[in-house]
Structure formats: C-alpha cells, structure tokens
Amino acid sequence: MKHTRTDPDIPVIFEDEHLLVIDKPANVLSQADHTGDPDVLTLCREYLAQQRSGSSTVYVGLVHRLDRPVSGLMLLAKTRQSAQALARQIRDRTIQKTYWAVTEGDPPPNGVLTHHLLKDRNRNVVKVTSPRQRKAKEATLSFATLAREKGLHLLSIHLQTGRPHQIRVQLAHEGYPVWGDYKYGSGQPDGRQIALRSLELALSHPATGQQLQFEQAAPEEEPWVYFASFQS
Template sequence: MKQTRTQPDIPIVFEDDHLLLIQKPANVLSQEDHTGDPDVVSLCKYYLSRSQKNPFLGLIHRLDRPVGGLMLLAKNPQAANALSQQIRDRTIQKTYWAVTSGAPPQNGVLTHHLQKDRDRNVVEVVAGNQKKGKKAILSFAKMEEANDLNLLSVHLQTGRPHQIRVQLAHKGYPIWGDYKYGKNQPDGRDIALRAVELTFKHPKLNQQMHFELAPPNKEPWRRFSIAQS
C-alpha cells in the first residue's frame, strides 16, 4: 500500500485527482489543535505538496484522536462541496467496529442527547430538554463474543464528537482501552474502535465507491475469528 512518507507515516487506500482516502493511524489528530501534535490534514498536505504547489485538502469527516481507520479527504473545493453534501444528506455510509465489555444485546438502537465540555474535552449525556444537548443516534449489532468481550458493528445516524464512545459507555458497554469513558480501563489512547467500511458516491464520476479495512492483528482484535478472516 502506498504511504505518505511522513512522520508518522499514513497508508493511502485510494487516491485520484479528486479524493484522498487514507488509513488514519490511532493517536493521530484529524486536524491541528492547540497541542501542536501531528495531524492528518497537515501531514497529507505535506505529502501532496511534493507534487503540487499550495495543495487544497478538504476535511470531510473526523475521527477521534485515539480512533484509527478509513478517513476521506477532498483534493479540490468541488469534491469537498459534493462530499460534504453527502454527509448532510446522510448518504455516506460509515461502519465502525468496536470491542466492548459489558453485556450488550444482539442488536440495538441508542438515542441520547450529548453535550460537550470543550474546556475538559469531555462529552456527557444530558436530558433532552437541555438547549445545548444535541441528539445522537446510533445502531449496533453484536457480531461475536470472546473472553467476556463483544465485537460490535456500529452505524452512526448522526455525527457527534465522541458519540460511539459516550453512548456505548453510558449503556454499560465501554470500549476496550477507552480510559476517558470506560471504568477500570488502561490509560492508553489506542482504543478498540475502528472505522472499517466506507461507502459514498464519487463526486466527479458519480460512481458508487466502497472500501473495507481489516482491523489490526493485535489485542483485543485477534481474539475474534471474524476479525481474522
């Protein structure tokens, strides 16, 4: 697989004149923040700058810092506008895999209202009548159980900060390794949440595009047979 040849290196899943689809490493920011740590947008812009002057790069969606997986960027304003419209229309389909503790049912739909404390960078579930709370909806299906852990396939109907992590933890199914929202979790940023599937319409060719990404061969993913297939 092609790489950006940056520090850290970022695998490139697909690239043409309009799109850049990458495999975001865990513990890399989606975009620049106050920490000054490496971020996807800056690294990918540097990669593009080797072949063009002042490259455009549009951030279509974000992944939380500790989350790895498929992440889509646009290489020109027209593609960015078309893909952003697909996000608003909810026609871009994203699938996440999450390894959780607890005892989730075979499938479910979770609806909460979430409020972000920007000073602490923490999202909390609040009552629906609070003005600052934003409605968050996701659905999940349990794919497999192994050693008191569950492998869930998760689909978002809304895109809120930390949404999957907060909603699952609130129901008693915290994600493995998520020290921010899970109780008795190890203090580490490489949590078991990964963007593994992405379907969208090409902004120029109008063709349906579909990509899948296998989870890494390490703990806790290797405990599940479906993750190794």
C-alpha cells in the same frame, strides 16, 4: 500499499485527482489543535505538496473527523468542488460509514441508541444529558453484536448522527464501554489502544457518481485478534 512518507506515516488506500482515502493511525488528530501534535490534514497536505514539488497551492478538505484515539478509514477532498459535493452527501447521509468496536459489559444482540449529548469544550469531555438542556444535541446510532470472545464483544456500528465522541459516550452510558477507552470506560490509562475503528466506507464519487466502497481490516493485535476467525 502507498504511504504519505510523513511522520507519522499514513497508509493511502485510494487516491485520484478528486479524493484521498487514508487509514488514520490511532492517536493522530484529524486536524490541528492547541497541542501542536501531528494531524491528518497537515500531514496529507505535506504529502500532496511533495508530489507537486513543494507547491504551496495544495488543497485538502476535511470531509469528516475521527476522534484522536480512533483509527481507520478517513475521507479527504483534493478540490473545493469535491469537498462541496461530499459535504452534501454527508448532509444527506448517503455516505455510509461502518465502525467496529470491541466492548466490555453485556450488549444485547442489536439495538438503536438515542441520547442527548453535551460537550464540555474546556475539558474535551462529552456527557449524556437531558433533552431539555439548551445546548444538548441528539445523537443516534444502531449496532449489531457480531461475536463474543473472552468476555468481550465485537460490535458493528452505524451512525445516524455525527457527534463528537458519540460512539464512546453512548456505549459507555449503556454499560458496555469500548475496550481501552479510559476516558469513558473504567480503569486508568495503561497504554492500550482503544478498540474502535472506522472499518468500511461507501460513497458516490463526487465527479463521476461511481459507487466506491472501501474496507480495511482491524489490526492484528489485542483485542482484535480474539475475533480473527470471525473476520476471515
């Protein structure tokens, strides 16, 4: 598999002159923030500049974001025209993203969750609030429980909206927080990686219209290994 050869190194799942699909490592930012920590946008720009002998004219467009602790498939545009075409697909909800989460609690076999979410930007925390709250935004997702092992549950999740921290906040509010998510779950930070992953991505190629579909397995580590037989 191709890699960006940056620090941290990022697996490249697909690349052509229009698109870049990567497997974002956990705890890497999608784009730069006040921390100055490594971010996908900067690292992928470095990667493309390496291919073009250090050219400063490299374009990389961020099509969507993943929360910092979340890993998995992430789509970037290599031209402004592709970025605009993909933004339309995002707006029209024709790009399909499937997330897997391992949760605690006792989720039902399936469900649709709708809440109103409010983000505290100073604390980088999102909470469920009243729909009457002026700045609250509606958030909806659907899920199916795929398997149950060792008191944990494997969920397949589809977003109807794309709000910050949406999956983590909504699942925790319903009583089945994501494993390892100390911000919205229970317990204190203990070094675990959050068990939430962007697993599948389907879209129309912005230039050719060809249907593209990508799938990247969960890592062979706790708690994903509890569901290894289901994944195979």
